[in-house]
Amino acid sequence: MWVVAEHYKGIIHKVAYQLLAKGRELADILNVSLTLVILGDKFDALLDEFGEYGADKVIYVKSTLLKDYYSDLYVKTLTELISKRKPEIVLIGATPTGRDFAPRVAKRLNAGLTADCTGLDIEKETGNLMQTRPTFGGNIMATIRTPTSRPQLATVRPGIFKAVTCEKKKIKIIKLEKEYKEKDSVAKIVKIISKEKKKINLEDAEIIVAGGRGVGSKEGFKLIKELAEVLGAEMGGSRVTVELNWLDQDRQVGQTGKTVSPSLYIACGISGAIQHLVGMQNSGIIVAINRDGNAPIFNIAHYGIVGDLHEVIPVLIEKVKKAMLEE
Amino acid sequence: MKIFVCIKQVPGVSEVKIDPKTNTLIRSGIPSIINPHDKHAIELGLTIKENHGGEVIAISMGPPQAEQALREALSMGVDKSYLLTDRAFAGADTLATSHTLALAIKKLLKELKKADPYLVICGTQAIDGDTAQVGPELAEELGIPQITYVLNFELKVDRIIVERVFRAEEIIIIETKLPALISVLKEINNPRKPGIKGIVDAYEKKKVVFWNSEDLKADKTEVGLNGSMTEVWKIFIPVRKGEHIKLTGTIDDMTNELVKNLKEDKVI
Structure with missing residues (x-):
């Protein structure tokens, strides 16, 4: 069971902690380990903290360039990781960032992806991830599963699950260094314009x-x-x-x-x-x-x-x- | 330059009901419309053509009645349109849908000289499924870069410079070479209304070309339900939870009771 974290200006998006809480619950049902995957820079000191939120392992892809979000580099890195390590389930926050890279990763892996889930469960007999999401403007809920192929990918709406802290435990950290250069990404970030507007959370x-x-x-x-x-x-x-x-x-x-x-x-x-x-x-x-x-x-x-x-x-x-x- | 615009026909209401007996969507009596986001994609395609030349081609996958959506796109000014329709395409998830669309675009691209750049425009998401997945999956299959959540667009010969908005406090300007796929936000423009001439042309001068799985040389295991990795296990009406205590008495009584309860619940 994997959870992919995203970050902005060095701060991890809180949906990652929410997904760790739900991921822990599901991983325990399946009796599998829970891994947090993070692509970025300068997170070394922070990684142990994920253990308090339920992770058993962290895969940290360290790259200076990935302090910012590069769509194609996220897709490339995650696809390679998933192909090599073969997680059963990958949970991603249904933020614009997550919804940008997740479909592309799914397509490259020819894997099932369910968008914007608000409920997750495990089908006991098969171990399938049961993914519930609103559809038709929320009037109808659909439960979706990926019965025959692995991995099962889902983007999950932020704010649905609550982050929980648990007893601090030693976690395994796998650090992979990547020397990505700007030329490795087809699309270039020309400029970042910050808006002055007061941020409301x-x-x-x-x-x-x-x-x-x-x-x-x-x-x-x-x-x-x-x-x-x-x-x-x-x-x-x-x-x-x-x-x-x-x-x-x-x-x-x-x-x-x-x-x-x-x-x-x-x-x-x-x-x-x-x-x-x-x-x-x-x-x-x-x-x-x-x-x-x-x-x-x-x-x-x-x-x-x-x-x-x-x-x-x-x-x-x-x-x-x-x-x-x-x- | 070829500008491909992918559109979807969706139910024209925000509230769709399900038949409690059969557990399926009640579609009868509901008008169909072009997915609202996709109208902005069409509008952008038409604007690019007006400013830089080119040809705007609308593509949709759906049942035969989705022809109506393409006629509307033609009446807005789209040059050509293709409806990908076949029983074999039914029940497709986003993976199978993007594959079918990719087959059609690849078929049309074969007519192009190799070096010609092209652009694919999608709406960010459809109001029925709300997945926002088909655009990126299509870009992946075409092997071209994608920029999603686009607020502003500029074409410079063979490059595009766009504003991408992922969060309220920031706009990121991204540049990429064509070919590319973008998915647009509704704030990017105001879609035009078709004029009388546009409507007449849409029916008398222009065509909706129907393509089935044979036309696309589709492998039937890769389209529709067979080509889908996900399946809908069940659909249901959301259960609303709550204790529903309606407070009674005067405003004074009710607010007293409320504050007392909220204190007991330790939320204030």
Whole structure:
């Protein structure tokens, strides 16, 4: 069982730790080892840490050039590694990076690949990886398997599984040095333009207060923001709020936005279209505040308040403030 | 220059239902459309042709009724179109789909002089399957570089310079030689609407060429269900979990109860 890590500016994408947790569970069912594969530079000091997240082994392909992402070099390196070492299962984060190289690796290996999985399991009798993913906009779930060929490749949506730390153990580190040069890649990186925009990490938020159409206006989001600030939360929203420009794109939760799993998700004026639900249904506690008592959001909410958010939230803010003071 | 645009016909609604008895998709009564991302791919192809010349060729794999999607592409201004349709192609996963598309492009490339560069444009993903896999898999089979998630495109003779967006805080400018495959984001352009002349031409002057597995000299073990490594084991409607406690009373009561519960749950 392999997990392929990706990184950006020297930081490992958190989906790698999430996949190690799920990978550990699956590897134990299959009674196989769990290996983390990382292609990059300057990760030497970090590798032991993966043992705390469940890995038995790390394959570290060290190359100065691969501090940045090169599509064709990732494909080449991973394909060679997989052909040589023959893992049964390879899990990759369903980030744009993962979804760029994974299909190409699968094609070169003539292997099955399932995109953007939200559920993984092992079929006991066969050892097949059962890969569940939303399809048709999340209205339907499909469970897919790769019955006859190996390896089985899957990209897995970030934020679905939780990273867990376990007892520190000694891990085996396999370090392979590659002297890749820029000319080895057909496509050249001409320039990297960093955008000044403040980075919002909705996926990492412990609490999210999200607004939907019911918020009513861009002005209305001030109330959402106020509640978020009192709770120390991030602000999010449904697709329509982004389309109406009430909220920035990077705060969108749902099928076409972020998938989040905070410990508390407060949905205000969100009816709960399935496209939104798929992005937040793994949250710990879900609170819904909505005027329409029949809104589907109440089907998944742990606590529901049927009422006008413009009346409920100001009172809630005061109650939360008071509760915080009492502590 | 030849510009190949790969398009897919998809159900024109965001909500597709399944028949609980047969566990299959209910497709009847649902209009079909060109996958929205693919319209942006067509638009880019047409823009490149207008600025640099060339020929825009739309290719789709699907059932015979996918002809409609190609007619629409022709009415937007695409020059030629090919529908890869055969019972043997049915049930294809992305691996088998990309193979079938690759066979068609290779067949068309045989007509080219060797040195001619070409470009393949795809939409990033289809709204039904949402895999985003066919583009990269097609590039691999054609043996050409790929650039996915493209926001901006520039052609310089035999090279392309594009902006690739993998994350909100960064744009990477990448240059590569043709031939190449790109998959485009919806933000790249605004697809044109076909005019009356375009529509008339699409039906009277232009053709949708149908190719089956024999035309493509496809090995039947490499296309459709037989050529697929993955299989759909089952489909189901997602189960929604939750305890659904609706709080009651005045706003004061409800918010009191909520805060008390959230404290007990240790989330605030």
